Amino acid sequence: MRFRESGILLVLAVQVLVLWAVAPRVNGESTFMTSDNLMAVARAFSFIGIAAVGATMVIVSGGIDLSVGSVLGLTDVVTALALAGGHGIAVAVAAGLAAALACGLASGALVAYARLPPFIATLGMLSIARGGSYFLSGGRIVSGFPDGFVGFGQGFLAGAVPYPVVVMLAATAAGAVLMRLTSYGRALIALGGNEEAVKLSGLSVPALKLSVYAIAGGFAGLAGLMYVSRFGYGSSTAGWGYELQVISAVVIGGTSLSGGEGSVLGSVLGAAVMGLLANGLTLMSVPEEYNQFVVGLVIILAVLMDRYRNSGGIRP
Amino acid sequence: MKIIMTAALMLFAANVRASGKQLTFALVPKLLDNPVFNYAKLGAEKQAKALGNVRIIWRAPQEADAAKQVEIIEGLIALKVDGIAVSCNEPEALRPAIDRAIKLGIPVITFDSDSPKSKRLTYYGINDVECGRIMGEAVARLTGGKGEIAVLTGMRGAFNLEERMRGVRQAVAKHLGLKIVQTVACDDDIARAVSSIESTTRARPNLAGWAFVGGWPLFAAGALDSVDSKKVRIVSWDALPPEWPYLESGKVSLLLAQRVFHWGSESVKLLTAAAGGRKLPRYSYAGVDLVTPANLAEYKRMWARWEDPGIPFSDDPLLK
Numbered sequence: 001m002r003f004r005e006s007g008i009l010l011v012l013a014v015q016v017l018v019l020w021a022v023a024p025r026v027n028g029e030s031t032f033m034t035s036d037n038l039m040a041v042a043r044a045f046s047f048i049g050i051a052a053v054g055a056t057m058v059i060v061s062g063g064i065d066l067s068v069g070s071v072l073g074l075t076d077v078v079t080a081l082a083l084a085g086g087h088g089i090a091v092a093v094a095a096g097l098a099a100a101l102a103c104g105l106a107s108g109a110l111v112a113y114a115r116l117p118p119f120i121a122t123l124g125m126l127s128i129a130r131g132g133s134y135f136l137s138g139g140r141i142v143s144g145f146p147d148g149f150v151g152f153g154q155g156f157l158a159g160a161v162p163y164p165v166v167v168m169l170a171a172t173a174a175g176a177v178l179m180r181l182t183s184y185g186r187a188l189i190a191l192g193g194n195e196e197a198v199k200l201s202g203l204s205v206p207a208l209k210l211s212v213y214a215i216a217g218g219f220a221g222l223a224g225l226m227y228v229s230r231f232g233y234g235s236s237t238a239g240w241g242y243e244l245q246v247i248s249a250v251v252i253g254g255t256s257l258s259g260g261e262g263s264v265l266g267s268v269l270g271a272a273v274m275g276l277l278a279n280g281l282t283l284m285s286v287p288e289e290y291n292q293f294v295v296g297l298v299i300i301l302a303v304l305m306d307r308y309r310n311s312g313g314i315r316p
Numbered sequence: 317m318k319i320i321m322t323a324a325l326m327l328f329a330a331n332v333r334a335s336g337k338q339l340t341f342a343l344v345p346k347l348l349d350n351p352v353f354n355y356a357k358l359g360a361e362k363q364a365k366a367l368g369n370v371r372i373i374w375r376a377p378q379e380a381d382a383a384k385q386v387e388i389i390e391g392l393i394a395l396k397v398d399g400i401a402v403s404c405n406e407p408e409a410l411r412p413a414i415d416r417a418i419k420l421g422i423p424v425i426t427f428d429s430d431s432p433k434s435k436r437l438t439y440y441g442i443n444d445v446e447c448g449r450i451m452g453e454a455v456a457r458l459t460g461g462k463g464e465i466a467v468l469t470g471m472r473g474a475f476n477l478e479e480r481m482r483g484v485r486q487a488v489a490k491h492l493g494l495k496i497v498q499t500v501a502c503d504d505d506i507a508r509a510v511s512s513i514e515s516t517t518r519a520r521p522n523l524a525g526w527a528f529v530g531g532w533p534l535f536a537a538g539a540l541d542s543v544d545s546k547k548v549r550i551v552s553w554d555a556l557p558p559e560w561p562y563l564e565s566g567k568v569s570l571l572l573a574q575r576v577f578h579w580g581s582e583s584v585k586l587l588t589a590a591a592g593g594r595k596l597p598r599y600s601y602a603g604v605d606l607v608t609p610a611n612l613a614e615y616k617r618m619w620a621r622w623e624d625p626g627i628p629f630s631d632d633p634l635l636k
Contacts, residue, residue: 024519026519034518037514040518044511127378131378139348139350139354141556143535143557150537154538154541227507231506231507231510232536232538233506233558235535237349237506238506240379240504240505278511282512285498288499
């Protein structure tokens with residue numbers, strides 16, 4: 001059995017060791033290697049990580065979803081408006097998720113039945129969902145939620161692990177099981193590898209496509225729920241540009257943009273690489289002028305390392 | 317009025333009366349997706365209603381893109397609107413379009429973010445360097461002039477943010493005991509602003525103060541949980557409603573409030589004056605309101621008046 005996350009794990013390990021060694025020390029203790037810091041970092045990248053679970057499935061199936069950031073933002077606004085309107089947490093959460101699923105289903109239908117290229121369908125959805133959140137919020141910041149709601153996003157399981165991180169771990173596990181242990185997951189991989197073969201095997205290609213975009217919408221919505229619960233505000237600016245961060249995480253995690261192979265766990269680890277990088281750059285006071293430069297270098301290096309590892313004959 | 321004003325230059329406060337002619341003014345903020353500009357829109361519409369013969373066109377790119385703003389202004393020139401007010405994403409990029417409109421006889425003014433070298437008639441908004449200095453001085457006062465300071469900014473290279481930081485640096489440089497040890501940029505991303513503050517707080521246990529040259533983190537709840545408010549003094553830009561709880565809890569000591577409603581209402585007034593042939597001064601600096609825990613209640617009352625479509629700006633005590 002191949003272990004395709006070994007490349008990204010190696011990248012992550014190198015990164016952790018380097019940051020541990022070079023991050024400033026206060027009273028002899030590393031500012032990096034504390035559970036407080038690591039949990040804060042994990043919470044910061046949890047939104048990207050959760051959205052990356054669904055995005056991975058889409059990319060593995062041979063598609064792409066550019067709308068995840070906008071769908072996150074729409075969920076943020078819809079949930080916030082429902083909460084501020086006094087509809088209660090359950091209704092607000094359901095409304096937010098429903099909006100996200102609707103976006104995913106619409107993208108999926110355009111790809112599966114109208115046969116639009118995924119890039120175009122989800123690029124359209126990127127604009128539509130962003131426009132929808134602007135229209136619904138009227139450009140205003142929506143805030144003032146019940147304590148129980150922000151209590152979740154800002155709270156900790158057993159006083160140590162932030163709830164958004166717990167949700168990310170659960171989402172990762174669910175995504176990994178779906179991809180590896182079910183015939184549905186195998187069908188997605190096959191779809192990304194050879195669509196004709198899937199057609200000939202009697203599976204419904206359109207149904208597979210429709211469902212995978214809906215799932216991606218659902219995970220983007222879940223990320224949006226964590227976002228609105230963590231930050232306690234709804235705004236049409238939420239999640240702006242996150243699609244590129246999500247796709248970067250997926251690619252760093254070893255998933256091929258041409259489809260047919262990839263790993264949900266790898267993508268979440270890819271999000272971790274980017275989160276640790278941002279944390280490390282701030283801890284070490286790297287001037288902002290160099291930040292983006294370093295981020296770009298690390299993305300390229302991480303993917304190169306992963307390629308190198310995976311070309312070393314560990315492929316089945 | 318406890319709210320302090322640095323420069324209350326309201327030149328056309330009460331005496332602008334529109335002539336009977338129907339006027340169409342276009343307002344072009346930096347982008348649609350920024351809540352700040354929503355208040356400007358409200359202000360513009362309220363002012364237009366009060367004047368009676370003014371119609372507002374509100375146009376902006378979805379994202380802060382200077383090239384798209386140029387396209388919009390070219391379109392407005394073709395529409396032959398009676399005046400344009402624009403908040404520039406990039407001063408130089410907007411300049412040719414602004415100059416062309418002026419050449420064709422369409423009055424153009426800037427608000428919030430200027431294009432100083434263009435032929436625009438006037439600029440309504442704060443003096444960013446000056447307000448940056450006020451911010452730096454406030455940090456110095458609150459920290460007793462001693463210790464390490466960090467600065468939070470948005471997009472590196474954004475003209476007005478760089479100007480504000482210049483002001484902060486100038487003021488801090490006057491205090492030998494104060495040192496800016498770190499500048500972090502959040503790329504206008506609220507989530508990133510919050511995690512940058514968390515990281516910096518860990519790396520800098522001796523931090524005495526923060527200057528936020530934009531309000532990003534304060535739009536989120538629980539953004540300053542990692543900060544010990546007994547040790548760290550925070551001064552931030554803007555005083556929009558989501559930021560108020562941070563003053564109430566004492567996590568933030570001072571907010572520098574821009575006149576966001578007046579970006580709209582004053583722009584409409586200035587354009588009306590220009591359309592009527594009045595000569596405008598090159599700069600119409602707006603004041604900045606210094607909002608503290610002590611005068612927040614008063615500021616909230618002012619805010620409610622600005623937001624209320626039934627109360628015209630001409631009754632505004634700040635403008636008298």
